[in-house]
Amino acid sequence: MAQVLLQTSVDALVGTLSGYVTNVIGFVVGFVLTYLIGKFAIVPLVRRVLERRGFDRTVLSLLDSVLAALVVVLAISIGFMAAGFPRFLTAAATLGGALALAIGFAAQDLIGNFVAGVFIIKDKPFEVGDWIEWNDNSGRVEDIDLRVSRVRTFDNERITVPNGELANNAVTNPVAYDTLRQKFVFGIGYDDDIDQATDAIVEEAESVSGILDDPAPSVRVTELGDSAVGLQSRFWIDQPDRADFVKTRSQYVQAVKERFDEEGIDMPYVHRQLTGEVEVLESVAEQTVSADGGADE
Structure with a gap:
């Protein structure tokens, strides 16, 4: 067993x-x-x-x-x-x-930023090196990660932006194409000749090397202000970059200002004059004095 x-x-x-x-x-x-x-x-x-x-x-x-x-x-x-x-x-x-x-x-926010980063890398609304603008901010993209993107502002500051903010809001990419149109409004006096001012603005635009001849610069009357007639100049620049854009715009505005000075075209600015009078009521003053005297007694 x-x-x-x-x-x-x-x-x-x-x-x-x-x-x-x-x-x-x-x-x-x-x-x-x-x-x-x-x-x-x-x-x-x-x-x-x-x-x-x-x-x-x-x-x-x-x-x-x-x-x-x-x-x-x-x-x-x-x-x-x-x-x-x-x-x-x-x-x-x-x-x-x-x-x-x-x-x-x-981790829903983290996952949302992660998914947004995947779509940014895939769809490429902007790339490293591009100049972008969003929510009153602007700068040059230094790095695109899966969770955040790093942007270097033009004041030499770094902004670390969650990708969800860039994916869910409107982002302007001024350098996405080969050309960029810019606008600037010049104000002239009501007594000045609009055609003369228009010719001066167009000629100065054609003389600046950074502004394209095709499409050609153009000028439109866009404003009738309190003290000036607004002439909006539209011009195009090639291979837009913020440094070149700022430099070209500055040269152009300065050239037009000097041309207006030479031809006697006024560029008025808004000025206001305050008028009125100050009135002193003697009866009120006497009551105040008597009240103070009674209090002293």
């Missing part, structure tokens, strides 16, 4: 161990096969497809990291299925969903 019980115990132990070994072998085989297929077949295939579609290197690097993590998770899941533990997948999926929901609520 003892030998029979011992033999039964040994057989049960061997059967249990063999079951464990089978589970371990199944997990290892499932994990290794899934990992190798994902790493050397799926990930390179996805990367080649994205490269053909012209995705940025930053996006490709990010997707490599994400795909590598997904391959590991998938390999672990397949390994447990091959080992005969399907319940583990259910529990892991439930726990993962709860964790993802909690992380999503806690």
Whole structure:
């Protein structure tokens, strides 16, 4: 009887161990096969497809990291299925969903900026080196990260801007195209000749090297102010850059001002004169004096 019980115990132990070994072998085989297929077949295939579609290197690097993590998770899941533990997948999926929901609520701003960074890199509304304007701010883009973009202002300050702010608001990119149109309003007196002033403005624009001849500069009467007639000059510059734009604009305005001075064209400015009188009521003053005297007594 003892030998029979011992033999039964040994057989049960061997059967249990063999079951464990089978589970371990199944997990290892499932994990290794899934990992190798994902790493050397799926990930390179996805990367080649994205490269053909012209995705940025930053996006490709990010997707490599994400795909590598997904391959590991998938390999672990397949390994447990091959080992005969399907319940583990259910529990892991439930726990993962709860964790993802909690992380999503806690880091929604971070995730929003991250997604916005992906779209900025993909859509390219601006690139590194561009001069941009947004929400009364302006500067030159120094770096575009997945979470923030760094902009160097023209006062030599650095602004770290969350990508969500740039993706969800209007951003002006003055250097997106090869040319840029600018406008400036010159004011002349009501007694001055508009045609003479217009000719002077156009001729001075044509003499500035940074202003294009095609499209040609033009002038329109746009304002009838309190003390001046507004003539709006429209001109184009080539290969717009803020330094060149500011320099060209300054040279042009100075040239027109000097031309107006030579031809006697007035550039009036708004002036106001305050008129009125100050009236002193003696009765009120006497009442005040008497009241002070009564208080002294």
